[in-house]
Amino acid sequence: MNVEFINPFLTSLLNVMSTMASMELEPGKPALKTDPIAKGDVSGLIGMVGPQTKGSLSITFERELILTTMQKMLGEEHEEIDDEVTDLVGEITNMVTGGAKNILSDKGYEFEMATPMVVTGKDHTISHKAKGKKIIMPFSSEFGTAFIEICFEH
Amino acid sequence: MNVEFINPFLTSLLNVMSTMASMELEPGKPALKTDPIAKGDVSGLIGMVGPQTKGSLSITFERELILTTMQKMLGEEHEEIDDEVTDLVGEITNMVTGGAKNILSDKGYEFEMATPMVVTGKDHTISHKAKGKKIIMPFSSEFGTAFIEICFEH
Structure with a gap:
C-alpha cells in the first residue's frame, strides 16, 4: 500500500470537512x-x-x-451523540470514501464501496483486520481530534 | 430484503459456532x-x-x-479482550459471511466481501446506515448472548 493510494483519503477528509462544515483540520503525522x-x-x-x-x-x-461539526454543517445544536449525529458520521464516511474513490479511479485504481456503519461508545477501539499495513493519521482542531485509519490488502 | 437472503447468515453463524467451537447457540426471534x-x-x-x-x-x-469461544476453539485461556481475541472475532465474522456468500451464490445472489473490522468497548453500539431494513437476531447460550445484525440496500 503506497502513498499514492492513501493520500486521496486524507485529502478527501480535509475537503469534506472544509467545504461542508467550514472546519479546517490540521493533518498530523501518518503512522x-x-x-x-x-x-x-x-x-x-x-x-x-x-x-x-x-x-x-x-x-x-x-x-x-x-x-461542533453538526452545528456548523447543519446548524443544529445536539448535546449528545444521537441518531442524527450518527447519520452525519455515516454521511461523512461515505463522502470521504467517495471522494477518494473518484481520485483513485482517475489513477486506475477501482473499488466499490459497501454501506457505512457507525459505532458509538466511550473509548471504543477499532482493529482493521485486512492483511496489510494499517495507516493511522490524526487531524486536530480546536474542538478536538479526528483519526482516519485505512487498511488494504493486495 | 427477504428471508431467503437473511437466513443463510443465521444458519452460517450457528454452523461456525457449532463446528469450530462446539457451541450450540439458541437462535432467538429476529426483529x-x-x-x-x-x-x-x-x-x-x-x-x-x-x-x-x-x-x-x-x-x-x-x-x-x-x-469461552476462544477457550473452546483454540484451547486458550484469555482473561481480557486482547488482540488474539479480536483476531478470532474477525475470523468468525469472515467465516460466517463467507458461509452465507456460498449459500447465496447457489441461489443467484452474488456479492464480494470487504475485510472485517473489530470494535471493542464496553456497551458500544452499532448503527448500520444502509438504506434498508435492519434485521437483528439474538443467539443465546449459557455463557452469554451474541447478536447478529444485517442491513442491505437494493
Missing part, C-alpha cells in the same frame, strides 16, 4: 498503526472491494468535534 | 432493528458489495461468550 489506539466517541466505518484490493476505512471523532 | 440496541463488548463488522445489493453485517459478543 503505521500497531495497536488499536484510536480512541474516540463515535466512528464511521466502511468496507471497500475492488479487483486489485479490498480493505476498510474508519474515521473516529471526539465528541466535541462531531457535535 | 426489525429501530435503534442501536445491540450492546456487547466486542463486535466484528464487515461490508459487502454486489451487483444487486450492498450492505453490512455485524456480530456482537458479550465478553464471557467470546472468551
Whole structure:
C-alpha cells in the first residue's frame, strides 16, 4: 500500500470537512498503526472491494468535534451523540470514501464501496483486520481530534 | 430484503459456532432493528458489495461468550479482550459471511466481501446506515448472548 493510494483519503477528509462544515483540520503525522489506539466517541466505518484490493476505512471523532461539526454543517445544536449525529458520521464516511474513490479511479485504481456503519461508545477501539499495513493519521482542531485509519490488502 | 437472503447468515453463524467451537447457540426471534440496541463488548463488522445489493453485517459478543469461544476453539485461556481475541472475532465474522456468500451464490445472489473490522468497548453500539431494513437476531447460550445484525440496500 503506497502513498499514492492513501493520500486521496486524507485529502478527501480535509475537503469534506472544509467545504461542508467550514472546519479546517490540521493533518498530523501518518503512522503505521500497531495497536488499536484510536480512541474516540463515535466512528464511521466502511468496507471497500475492488479487483486489485479490498480493505476498510474508519474515521473516529471526539465528541466535541462531531457535535461542533453538526452545528456548523447543519446548524443544529445536539448535546449528545444521537441518531442524527450518527447519520452525519455515516454521511461523512461515505463522502470521504467517495471522494477518494473518484481520485483513485482517475489513477486506475477501482473499488466499490459497501454501506457505512457507525459505532458509538466511550473509548471504543477499532482493529482493521485486512492483511496489510494499517495507516493511522490524526487531524486536530480546536474542538478536538479526528483519526482516519485505512487498511488494504493486495 | 427477504428471508431467503437473511437466513443463510443465521444458519452460517450457528454452523461456525457449532463446528469450530462446539457451541450450540439458541437462535432467538429476529426483529426489525429501530435503534442501536445491540450492546456487547466486542463486535466484528464487515461490508459487502454486489451487483444487486450492498450492505453490512455485524456480530456482537458479550465478553464471557467470546472468551469461552476462544477457550473452546483454540484451547486458550484469555482473561481480557486482547488482540488474539479480536483476531478470532474477525475470523468468525469472515467465516460466517463467507458461509452465507456460498449459500447465496447457489441461489443467484452474488456479492464480494470487504475485510472485517473489530470494535471493542464496553456497551458500544452499532448503527448500520444502509438504506434498508435492519434485521437483528439474538443467539443465546449459557455463557452469554451474541447478536447478529444485517442491513442491505437494493
